[in-house]
Amino acid sequence: MDLVNHLNDRLLFAIPKKGRLYDKCVSILKGSDIKFHRSQRLDIALSTNLPVALIFLPAADIPMFVGEGKCDLGITGVDQVREADMDVELPIDLQFGNCKLQVQVPANGGYTDPRQLIGKTIVSSFTNLTTKYFAELEGTTEDKIATKIRYVGGSVEASCALGIADAIVDLVESGETMRAAGLTDIATVLETSAYLIESKHPKSDPELIATIKSRIEGVMTAQQYVCCNYNAQTKDLDKLLPITPGRRAPTISHIDDEGWVAVSSMIERSKKGAIMDELKKKGAADIMVFEISNCRV
Ligand SMILES: Nc1ncnc2c1ncn2[C@@H]1O[C@H](COP(=O)(O)OP(=O)(O)OP(=O)(O)O)[C@@H](O)[C@H]1O
Ligand SMILES: O=P(O)(O)OC[C@H]1O[C@H](OP(=O)(O)OP(=O)(O)O)[C@H](O)[C@@H]1O
Structure with missing residues (x-):
């Protein structure tokens, strides 16, 4: 086609x-x-x-x-x-894709402050951001900076060992690549995701754009929250509902057991363990947590 x-x-x-x-x-x-x-x-x-x-x-x-x-x-x-x-x-x-664009220098080289790099050679794949950063550091305009900024497309971390750079500006997530190359970070140019x-x-069509954005927002919310269901005696609800207030409010349904109700609520994924512990302590039973595959909120 x-x-x-x-x-x-x-x-x-x-x-x-x-x-x-x-x-x-x-x-x-x-x-x-x-x-x-x-x-x-x-x-x-x-x-x-x-x-x-x-x-x-x-x-x-x-x-x-x-x-x-x-x-x-x-x-x-x-x-x-x-x-x-x-x-x-x-x-x-x-x-996702969270990392930092950082100024990195040889760990045993004696540089501790990016100002010490003014006039030196810096290698990066991000030459525009690096130029702006050093221009600001030097208090000058981008066309007048004394620091030499050179571009390489990948494996930037090898530049110091290869003798083409005094320092590099590259992305750092876990720091493994940086440490393996014998480098250490001394400043952050930008945080990114x-x-x-x-x-x-x-x-x-604006409606199509709005639909796609709303679907992606739904995926983001679904990743952030899980659905928590539990049974509770009505006498305990005053203690339990503040633990699971939901995004708007918890859903309370009657069940075929005198004095008991079922509660359903969205809770933050990162807090689910602590929330389940607290619910159990305060008298909730049959506590279950479900994944939300998508949602519109
Ligand atoms: N280690 C990392 N951790 C998290 N996010 C990263 C990391 N490295 C890069 N990113 C993010 O991913 C983007 C793309 O980087 P990636 O290294 O995948 O580039 P690429 O386009 O595949 O180029 P290449 O593989 O040729 O270097 C970066 O601009 C950054 O936003
Ligand atoms: O701090 P870390 O977790 O070690 O991640 C940082 C590394 O990840 C990126 O490179 P990538 O592995 O994507 O390949 P590249 O060097 O070809 O860009 C980045 O350029 C660093 O080299």
């Missing part, structure tokens, strides 16, 4: 084609019920249930495609949006 000619009238949604963000993006699309089949090596996939085409692009190029209005929606890291200096909306923090990004001048 000539995919390009099937793109008219479809909302173009840019997704990282590989790398750190890819799997999570696919799982968000799945959770949002945006169905598609991506043929091997093809970077365009038409959704089979919505007028949407997924365009698989390098994470670094997505801000430009969305910023220039070629794609209405995209997913990429905030680091990439700031590096590309593109003016896009950032409607949803997707809460993956976002849904949106063109400031979208071309597609």
Whole structure:
């Protein structure tokens, strides 16, 4: 099929084609019920249930495609949006791809403050953000900085050992890559996570854009909450309901057991263990926690 000619009238949604963000993006699309089949090596996939085409692009190029209005929606890291200096909306923090862009120096090299690096050579894949950072540090404009900023596309952490850099500016999550290269961090340029990004001048049907955003918000909420059900004696409700207030209010249903009710409520996933302990202590019975696969709240 000539995919390009099937793109008219479809909302173009840019997704990282590989790398750190890819799997999570696919799982968000799945959770949002945006169905598609991506043929091997093809970077365009038409959704089979919505007028949407997924365009698989390098994470670094997505801000430009969305910023220039070629794609209405995209997913990429905030680091990439700031590096590309593109003016896009950032409607949803997707809460993955969390890491920091940091200034890293040889652990045994004696640098402890980024000001000591003024006039030295810094290697990064994020040359725009690095230039801005050092221009600010030097109190000058970007075209006048004394620090030399050089670009490499990957394996940035090898630059100091290879003698091409005094320091690097690169992403750090666990710190394993940094430590393995004998480096240590001395400053943070930016904290980042993956976002849904949106063109400031979208071309597609606003209702379709709103539907996709609401579905993705639903996936985010479903990840954050679980559903907690338990049985309780009505006399204990005063103590139990404050533990499970729900997002709006808990649902209380009558059950075929005199003096008992069933309670159902959304609770924060991260607190579920403590909440179940507390419910049990205060007299709740038959406490169960269920996954929410998607929701609209
Ligand atoms: N270690 C990490 N932990 C969390 N998120 C990361 C990490 N590394 C990168 N990211 C996020 O993922 C984005 C894409 O990085 P990734 O390294 O996957 O790039 P890529 O486009 O696949 O390029 P390449 O694989 O060629 O380096 C980054 O801009 C950042 O937002
Ligand atoms: O702090 P850590 O958990 O070790 O993660 C940091 C590493 O992750 C990213 O690289 P990635 O592995 O995606 O590959 P790349 O070097 O090819 O960009 C980043 O550029 C660091 O090298």
